Amino acid sequence: xxxxxxxxxxxxxxxxxxxxxxxxxxxxxxxxxxxxxxxxxxxxxxxxxxxxxxxxxxxxxxxxxxxxxxxxxxxxxxxxxxxxxxxxxxxxxxxxxxxxxxxxxxxxxxxxxxxxxxxxxxxxxxxxxxxxxxxxxxxxxxxxxxxxxxxxxxxxxxxxxxxxxxxxxxxxxxxxxxxxxxxxxxxxxxxxxxxxxxxxxxxxxxxxxxxxxxxxxxxxxxxxxxxxxxxxxxxxxxxxxxxxxxxxxxxxxxxxxxxxxxxxxxxxxxx
Amino acid sequence: xxxxxxxxxxxxxxxxxxxxxxxxxxxxxxxxxxxxxxxxxxxxxxxxxxxxxxxxxxxxxxxxxxxxxxxxxxxxxxxxxxxxxxxxxxxxxxxxxxxxxxxxxxxxxxxxxxxxxxxxxxxxxxxxxxxxxxxxxxxxxxxxxxxxxxxxxxxxxxxxxxxxxxxxxxxxxxxxxxxxxxxxxxxxxxxxxxxxxxxxxxxxxxxxxxxxxxxxxxxxxxxxxxxxxxxxxxxxxxxxxxxxxxxxxxxxxxxxxxxxxxxxxxxxxxxxxxxxxxxxxxxxxxx
Amino acid sequence: xxxxxxxxxxxxxxxxxxxxxxxxxxxxxxxxxxxxxxxxxxxxxxxxxxxxxxxxxxxxxxxxxxxxxxxxxxxxxxxxxxxxxxxxxxxxxxxxxxxxxxxxxxxxxxxxxxxxxxxxxxxxxxxxxxxxxxxxxxxxxxxxxxxxxxxxxxxxxxxxxxxxxxxxxxxxxxxxxxxxxxxxxxxxxxxxxxxxxxxxxxxxxxxxxxxxxxxxxxxxxxxxxxxxxxxxxxxxxxxxxxxxxxxxxxxxxxxxxxxxxxxxxxxxxxxxxxxxxxxxxxxxxxxx
Numbered sequence: 001x002x003x004x005x006x007x008x009x010x011x012x013x014x015x016x017x018x019x020x021x022x023x024x025x026x027x028x029x030x031x032x033x034x035x036x037x038x039x040x041x042x043x044x045x046x047x048x049x050x051x052x053x054x055x056x057x058x059x060x061x062x063x064x065x066x067x068x069x070x071x072x073x074x075x076x077x078x079x080x081x082x083x084x085x086x087x088x089x090x091x092x093x094x095x096x097x098x099x100x101x102x103x104x105x106x107x108x109x110x111x112x113x114x115x116x117x118x119x120x121x122x123x124x125x126x127x128x129x130x131x132x133x134x135x136x137x138x139x140x141x142x143x144x145x146x147x148x149x150x151x152x153x154x155x156x157x158x159x160x161x162x163x164x165x166x167x168x169x170x171x172x173x174x175x176x177x178x179x180x181x182x183x184x185x186x187x188x189x190x191x192x193x194x195x196x197x198x199x200x201x202x203x204x205x206x207x208x209x210x211x212x213x214x215x216x217x218x219x220x221x222x223x224x225x226x227x228x229x230x231x232x233x234x235x236x237x238x239x240x241x242x243x244x245x246x247x248x249x250x251x252x253x254x255x256x257x258x259x260x261x262x263x264x265x266x267x268x269x270x271x
Numbered sequence: 272x273x274x275x276x277x278x279x280x281x282x283x284x285x286x287x288x289x290x291x292x293x294x295x296x297x298x299x300x301x302x303x304x305x306x307x308x309x310x311x312x313x314x315x316x317x318x319x320x321x322x323x324x325x326x327x328x329x330x331x332x333x334x335x336x337x338x339x340x341x342x343x344x345x346x347x348x349x350x351x352x353x354x355x356x357x358x359x360x361x362x363x364x365x366x367x368x369x370x371x372x373x374x375x376x377x378x379x380x381x382x383x384x385x386x387x388x389x390x391x392x393x394x395x396x397x398x399x400x401x402x403x404x405x406x407x408x409x410x411x412x413x414x415x416x417x418x419x420x421x422x423x424x425x426x427x428x429x430x431x432x433x434x435x436x437x438x439x440x441x442x443x444x445x446x447x448x449x450x451x452x453x454x455x456x457x458x459x460x461x462x463x464x465x466x467x468x469x470x471x472x473x474x475x476x477x478x479x480x481x482x483x484x485x486x487x488x489x490x491x492x493x494x495x496x497x498x499x500x501x502x503x504x505x506x507x508x509x510x511x512x513x514x515x516x517x518x519x520x521x522x523x524x525x526x527x528x529x530x531x532x533x534x535x536x537x538x539x540x541x542x543x544x545x546x547x548x549x550x551x552x553x554x555x556x557x558x
Numbered sequence: 559x560x561x562x563x564x565x566x567x568x569x570x571x572x573x574x575x576x577x578x579x580x581x582x583x584x585x586x587x588x589x590x591x592x593x594x595x596x597x598x599x600x601x602x603x604x605x606x607x608x609x610x611x612x613x614x615x616x617x618x619x620x621x622x623x624x625x626x627x628x629x630x631x632x633x634x635x636x637x638x639x640x641x642x643x644x645x646x647x648x649x650x651x652x653x654x655x656x657x658x659x660x661x662x663x664x665x666x667x668x669x670x671x672x673x674x675x676x677x678x679x680x681x682x683x684x685x686x687x688x689x690x691x692x693x694x695x696x697x698x699x700x701x702x703x704x705x706x707x708x709x710x711x712x713x714x715x716x717x718x719x720x721x722x723x724x725x726x727x728x729x730x731x732x733x734x735x736x737x738x739x740x741x742x743x744x745x746x747x748x749x750x751x752x753x754x755x756x757x758x759x760x761x762x763x764x765x766x767x768x769x770x771x772x773x774x775x776x777x778x779x780x781x782x783x784x785x786x787x788x789x790x791x792x793x794x795x796x797x798x799x800x801x802x803x804x805x806x807x808x809x810x811x812x813x814x815x816x817x818x819x820x821x822x823x824x825x826x827x828x829x830x831x832x833x834x835x836x837x838x839x840x841x842x843x844x845x846x
C-alpha cells in the first residue's frame with residue numbers, strides 16, 4: 001500500500017515518537033493460527049481524540065486488550081507517558097489512568113445506575129472484607145462520600161436524574177452514557193472507547209459526541225474504535241487505520257477517509 | 272419447652288452457617304461443596320480445646336474462626352486464580368480429605384465415634400449447660416452475625432462482591448483485584464461457619480464426622496436455596512424450615528434405614544424444584 | 559510382587575476412571591454444564607446389572623439393559639432439567655445446583671431401594687482369575703483393561719469422524735453460532751448425554767462386579783474424574799484418559815505407604831500441586 005507512506009503526520013517518525021502520550025510499537029499477537037496483531041505501530045496524542053478504524057477483525061479489540069494488560073503481546077511494547085506497560089497487571093494500568101469500555105457494555109444489570117458508577121471509583125480498601133466489620137462507621141461514611149462522588153459524575157455525563165434507576169430501565173443511549181460515567185469514575189485520563197456511538201439514535205449521538213468533545217476540552221484523551229465515517233469526521237483529531245493487525249495509515253482524518261485505496265479495503269476486501 | 276428451645280438454638284446455629292454459604296455462593300457466586308467440612312473444623316477445634324482444657328471457650332471460638340478462615344483461603348487462593356469450576360473440584364476434594372481426617376485420626380478426633388462429653392461453654396464464670404442458658408448465647412451470636420452481614424453488604428466491599436457476581440470482567444476492567452476480593456469473601460465466610468461449628472459441638476456436647484460430611488454440605492446448600500440468596504430473611508427461613516423437616520419425617524412410617532436417604536432425596540428434589548421454578552428461594556434474590 | 563500387583567490394579571481402575579473422565583469431558587465441553595449427576599449414572603449402571611443378575615439374568619444380557627437405562631436417565635436429565643434451565647437463561651451456578659439435585663435424588667433413591675450397604679454382583683465366572691507374569695487378574699479386571707481403551711478410542715473416533723460427533727464439536731466450539739446455523743444444540747445435548755451416560759454404565763457395572771458397590775461410589779469417582787479432566791487439559795480427551803490412569807495408579811500404589819482411606823488425599827494433594835504449577839493441565843495442546 002504505497003499510499004500509506006504518504007499519510008504520516010508530523011515531521012519524521014523519530015521526533016514524534018519521543019513525545020507520544022500512548023506509544024504502541026511493533027506489537028504482534030497471534031492466537032493459535034490466527035495473527036490478530038502484526039507489527040502494529042501507532043501513537044495517541046495527549047488531549048486529542050484518536051479514532052481507530054478498519055474492517056471487522058482488524059485487531060481493534062485485541063489492541064485494546066493489549067494496552068489494558070488483559071493480553072500479553074508476543075512482541076512489541078506499549079508505552080504510556082514514557083513508561084512501559086509491558087507485563088504490568090491490568091489493575092496497575094488502571095491506576096496509571098487508562099480505562100476501557102466494552103462493545104457490549106457489560107453494565108451491572110442488577111445494580112442501580114449510581115452503584116454502577118460507584119464500583120468504578122478507585123479505592124485502596126475496597127477489597128478488604130474485614131474493614132466494614134472492624135470499622136463500621138468509617139465504612140458508612142465512605143459509602144456516603146462515594147455515592148456523592150458518583151452522583152457528581154452522573155451529573156457531568158447528564159444522567160443524574162436516573163441515579164437510583166435500574167440499568168434495564170435506561171434507554172440504550174443512556175446506557176452508553178453510563179459506560180462513559182464509569183470510566184470517568186475510575187479517574188482515567190486516557191479513555192479507550194469501543195464503539196461508543198454504535199446503535200445510537202441521532203439525538204443520542206449528538207449528546208454523546210458533545211460529551212466526548214466536552215471531556216476532551218477538560219483534558220481527557222481518547223482512543224475510540226469507530227466504524228462510521230460520519231462520526232469519525234465529527235470526533236477525530238487523528239485517525240489510525242488498522243487492517244489485519246497492521247497499521248496501514250495514521251494521520252489526518254479527512255485524508256484517510258478520502259483515500260480510495262483504504263476505502264476499498266474498508267468496504268471491499270474485508271475478512 | 273426445652274424441645275422448642277433446642278430446635279431454635281440449632282436453627283440459629285445453622286442460620287449462621289447459612290450466612291456463610293450466602294456470602295460465598297449467593298453474593299459472590301463461588302460454589303463450595305466443602306461447607307460441611309469447614310463447619311466440622313470449627314466444631315472439632317472448639318470441642319478439642321475445651322475437652323482438653325487447653326483453651327477457655329471464648330479463645331477456642333476465636334481459634335476456630337481463624338482456622339476456618341485460613342482453610343477457606345487456602346482452598347480459594349490457588350483455585351480461584353484459575354476459575355470457579357476449579358474451586359468446585361477443590362472444595363469437593365477438601366470435603367473428602369477433611370472427612371477422611373475426621374474419621375481416620377481416632378487419636379485426635381475420636382474417629383468415627385467422634386468426641387463425646389464436650390463441656391458446655393463457660394462465659395463469665397457461668398456454665399451454659401442447658402437449652403435455657405445456651406439460647407442467649409446462640410441468639411447473641413446470630414444477631415452479631417446478622418449485624419456484620421448487614422454492615423458488610425452496605426459497604427463498598429459489599430457492592431464490589433455483588434458486582435463481581437454480575438460481571439467479573441467489568442470489575443477487573445475497573446482496576447479492582449477480583450481474585451483477592453473473592454479470597455476475602457472466602458475468609459469472611461470461614462469466620463461465620465467456624466462460629467456455627469463451635470456453637471454446635473458445645474451445645475450438643477458431641478461431634479462426629481457424620482455432622483460434617485458431604486451430606487452436611489448438601490443440607491447447608493439446600494437451606495441456602497430454599498431460604499433464598501443474599502437476604503437475611505433467607506438465612507433465617509431456610510434453616511428454620513429444613514430443621515423442621517426431620518421432625519416431620521419422624522412421624523411418618525418409614526423404616527429407619529431409609530430415613531437418611533429419604534432426607535437426601537427431599538433435599539435433591541427441593542434443589543431441582545427451586546432451580547426450575549423459584550431460583551430466588553422463598554425470600555431471596557435472583558440467583 | 560506387591561508393587562506390580564498394585565500397579566496393575568491401578569491400571570485397571572484407571573481404565574474405568576478414564577472412561578468416566580472422557581465422558582465427563584465430552585459432556586462438559588459440549589453442554590457447559592458441570593454434570594455432577596454423571597457419577598450417579600455410573601453407579602446406576604452397576605445397580606441395574608446387580609438387580610438383573612439377582613433375578614437370574616446373565617451378566618452379558620444385563621449389561622446392555624444397564625447401558626440403555628443409563629442412556630435414558632442421562633437423556634432425561636438433560637432434556638427435562640438442563641434444557642429447561644438453559645431456556646430460562648440459567649446461570650452456570652443454577653445449572654450446577656440443579657445437577658447436584660439430580661445426583662442426590664438418583665443416588666439416594668438407589669440407597670433407599672437397595673439399602674446403603676455394599677452389594678456384590680455374583681456371576682458364575684466372576685471369581686475366575688488368570689495369572690500373568692506373577693500378577694493375578696480377575697476376568698472383570700481383564701474386561702476393564704480391554705473396554706477402557708476401546709471405549710476411549712470409540713469416543714475419540716466418534717468425536718472426530720462421525721457426523722454427529724463433528725456436529726457436537728461444532729456446538730461445543732460456538733453454541734451461539736450453532737443455534738443460528740440450525741445445528742439444534744439442544745437436541746445435540748440430549749444425544750450427547752444419552753451416549754455418554756450409556757457408555758459410562760460399562761465401567762460402572764464392571765467395577766461393581768470387581769469391587770462391589772454402594773450407592774455413593776459415584777461421588778468419589780466423579781471427583782477423580784474431574785481432577786483428571788482438568789489435569790489433562792480441559793477439552794483434551796487423550797489428556798483426560800491418561801491423567802485418569804495416572805491418578806488411579808497413584809491412588810492404588812500409594813496404599814503401600816499410607817492407609818487406603820488417605821489415598822483420596824494423595825490424589826487431591828497432587829491436584830493442588832498441579833494447580834499451583836501448571837494450571838492449564840499437563841497435556842495442553844498449543845492450538846486453541
